[in-house]
Amino acid sequence: MDSDQESTSSSSSSSSTYSSSSLSDNAIHLNQNMYRTIKKEVFIWVDSELKNIYEIDSERTWLEQKETIITKLLPPLYKLVNKKYNVSNSDILKMLHGRWRSRHRVSNIKKQGDDKVKMDRRRLKKNSRTMDKKKRRAQAANYLIENNDKYIRRYPEKELVRILKESGYHSEEWEETDSDEENDIIGEESAVKEKTMSIHIYETWWRSFALQRLLHDRIDPTVEKLRKKPRILKIKRVQRCKTTTSMPPVDTPNWCLTDEALKRFNRSTNEIPTYDYNTDQDEESDEYHNDEYENKKRKNKKNKKSKKRGLFLSIGIFIRID
Incomplete structure (x- = not known):
């Protein structure tokens, strides 16, 4: 699952470091x-x-x-x-x-009864989606790094690895029942199986715009490009009901926190680094490269009919999901 690196050599050295992690504290390490x-x-x-x-x-x-x-x-x-x-x-x-x-x-x-069982099933599905989200984002970040994406390489390697690895940085996704009005406007074939359900993504109060920009604008579009199968349920990002009970992971970088969070945790609000400085020229260039990517993707599909394309992503080695 993950890392932002300024040089290819540092990527290989980090890979060997993370891949040597073990699950056993005994003399025999697995x-x-x-x-x-x-x-x-x-x-x-x-x-x-x-x-x-x-x-x-x-x-x-x-x-x-x-x-x-x-x-x-x-x-x-x-x-x-x-x-x-x-x-x-x-x-x-x-x-x-x-x-x-x-x-x-x-x-x-x-x-404890059926209600508790249903709640636990929802929780397990939520956890499973979080694990899948972390894995996909790590793969996407690694893809961007390998293709010299100018945005992803601006972020410090250690901080990027930590963000992609820890669940606390990723918003929770819960299955929720749609209202009758919402069910009427669902027309996608992919939603037929569970047309009364949607995935609601609840934003947390402490995540800064900078962190959301990294995840939503820089990494998630590539997640969708690399996705082989379409989503079954539709996604709704719920901004108006921010989760107020969640807490940021320990040692969260200041740039990942909102002003409210910085003040609450007695952090300095001065000299917050900005890694994603953007210009109109950059955006136009991105659109060009995105179109170029899609054309290349279609061409590769024609040339490789009998071959499955696969990516062995070094970030997947870095992040260990427990």
Whole structure:
């Protein structure tokens, strides 16, 4: 998922730094992709070959069954896993605990009634959309960097990486039911499946115009260009109902904050850097390059009928989504 860089060499060095991150704090370190691969196999073994040895109960607490899990389930599971992978007991236990925690939470929510279940489903969809948005924006930013976009390269690399990586910088997207009047004017075929629903994007009170400009005007248009499938639900950006309960991530750069936020957090309102200085000439040049991009895109589709175009984006390596 991400980075703005002033030189190609710094991009490659940053890539190696971020790709070396690990999910394990033990002597054996697993990178993100390997961790996910092993975890999938661990769960398959737990649900098949080892199901009769001990089945973790999602309704009981972890503490109540931890000793049984360690003494009965973990030893045979460790033997199976380590026939293919070099993994520690603590890594395997961490995987099992993560799965139990997720299922235990769902079990508790079900006990609270259907309304709580519906709310939780909405929350999970919102989180999933946020993860997808971060990934797409990171890919788009990396595409712009690789194509020497003059706007994206003005931003400091570390700050751009942080913005694209952390969920707090991205506005929340919630599925909402449309009013009867709005349903009448929905005519898009893509909205037929769930024509009574729309995605409402709620702006947060602390995000500055400069941050919104970066995300909405510089990155999001490229997100749409790179999108292979059209959106199913229509999007509504809700400015009049700004989210007032959200807080900016720790160490948010001053230029990302509104004057109200700067004052509330006792930040200086002086000497705020401006990275996106714009001119009419720049805008005309952008329109030309956008048209050029579309023409090139159509030409490539004709020349590569049997090939799928793909982008391996270095930013996707930088940002780790937990």
